[in-house]
Amino acid sequence: MTHKDFIPEKEPKHISSGKAAWQSPSNIALVKYWGKRENQIPANPSISFTLTNCHSTTTLNYSRRTEEQKAEDFEFDFYFEGKAKEDFKPKIQKFFQRIEKFCPYLKDYKFEIFSENSFPHSSGIASSASGMSAIALCLMDLEKELYPAITDEYYCRKASFLARLGSGSASRSIDGGLVVWGEHDKIQGSSNEYGISFPFAVHDIFKTYRDTILLVDKGEKQVSSTVGHDLMHGHPFAANRFKQANENLDKLITILESGDTSAFIKIVESEALTLHAMMMSSQPYFILMKPNTLQIINKIWTYRESTGIPVCFTLDAGANVHILYPEKHENEILEFINNELVVYCQNGHYICDRVGDGAKKL
Numbered sequence: 173m174t175h176k177d178f179i180p181e182k183e184p185k186h187i188s189s190g191k192a193a194w195q196s197p198s199n200i201a202l203v204k205y206w207g208k209r210e211n212q213i214p215a216n217p218s219i220s221f222t223l224t225n226c227h228s229t230t231t232l233n234y235s236r237r238t239e240e241q242k243a244e245d246f247e248f249d250f251y252f253e254g255k256a257k258e259d260f261k262p263k264i265q266k267f268f269q270r271i272e273k274f275c276p277y278l279k280d281y282k283f284e285i286f287s288e289n290s291f292p293h294s295s296g297i298a299s300s301a302s303g304m305s306a307i308a309l310c311l312m313d314l315e316k317e318l319y320p321a322i323t324d325e326y327y328c329r330k331a332s333f334l335a336r337l338g339s340g341s342a343s344r345s346i347d348g349g350l351v352v353w354g355e356h357d358k359i360q361g362s363s364n365e366y367g368i369s370f371p372f373a374v375h376d377i378f379k380t381y382r383d384t385i386l387l388v389d390k391g392e393k394q395v396s397s398t399v400g401h402d403l404m405h406g407h408p409f410a411a412n413r414f415k416q417a418n419e420n421l422d423k424l425i426t427i428l429e430s431g432d433t434s435a436f437i438k439i440v441e442s443e444a445l446t447l448h449a450m451m452m453s454s455q456p457y458f459i460l461m462k463p464n465t466l467q468i469i470n471k472i473w474t475y476r477e478s479t480g481i482p483v484c485f486t487l488d489a490g491a492n493v494h495i496l497y498p499e500k501h502e503n504e505i506l507e508f509i510n511n512e513l514v515v516y517c518q519n520g521h522y523i524c525d526r527v528g529d530g531a532k533k534l
């Protein structure tokens with residue numbers, strides 16, 4: 173499927189009002205997306221674990237507008253955790269503008285969007301992946317009402333496609349397990365336009381992986397990801413980085429099947445540090461890790477060395493540390509976190525998460 177397939181051709185049914193609700197998870201990238209071309213096309217393919225406990229729950233109420241109203245701009249209200257949230261509206265306005273060509277019915281309706289996150293707002297956890305994918309799924313619910321013939325496959329693909337136009341990583345929050353977004357020559361069906369379920373065999377160990385997120389710094393991000401992605405244009409190491417991401421994804425195909433956790437760790441930790449190395453070597457340059465991020469990384473390395481337990485870290489574009497490990501080591505790792513790492517977390521906070529099944533219709 174390409175973007176042209178996502179433009180509805182038939183006349184929609186007449187629906188006067190309705191409601192849709194979805195719960196959509198966050199995801200954590202193993203091979204990172206950092207750098208994009210026009211129209212939210214990624215500069216390299218990425219792969220992520222879909223999470224379970226960090227999610228957004230979104231309800232969309234829609235009611236048909238009059239012919240005069242339809243000629244005006246989009247009409248919507250946005251509520252976050254029950255309160256009207258004006259400062260989020262420009263983001264949605266921009267999202268609607270981007271997707272209007274593919275959802276020509278947007279101006280036919282007035283929308284009320286109610287959203288909430290399972291994780292604290294000021295946790296430093298980006299809510300764009302879960303939030304944007306949840307809105308995209310709700311819109312697909314309306315689209316299914318308008319065009320009842322659309323298939324489940326089309327529904328999910330287009331939800332991921334629309335989510336991508338809201339926030340790139342949101343395209344990986346529809347399906348569960350491992351999701352690939354971005355064209356890779358060894359991954360048939362992979363696309364720059366939407367995420368797909370990782371199409372190869374996956375060793376059982378990776379099906380129940382744990383992700384404990386240590387909240388090192390709950391502040392606002394110093395650099396928005398839009399600005400960050402832009403800094404990859406003209407970055408002196410960009411071409412090599414994009415090539416490396418393709419190679420790392422290639423290597424992961426074999427690793428994910430064999431269950432080789434040592435090889436997994438080498439790729440995942442290197443990807444996290446490379447993401448931050450790109451930020452540190454862009455112009456302007458910036459450091460998103462905090463002293464406690466480094467303390468935690470060093471502790472993980474020492475612990476892994478002395479116990480042989482295959483625990484590793486990854487990072488998003490921020491200071492928080494995601495600790496990834498097999499389910500069978502959960503007790504030991506939680507003990508290690510409580511004994512040695514909690515002191516580096518703001519107010520001792522961390523979130524226990526795990527690989528999940530993808531978005532759920534409510």
Ligand code: PMV
Binds near residue numbers: 203204218
């Ligand atoms: O989806 P965005 O535009 O906020 O970009 C997110 C990029 C990273 O989280 C740093 C990496 C990734 O692949 O998720």
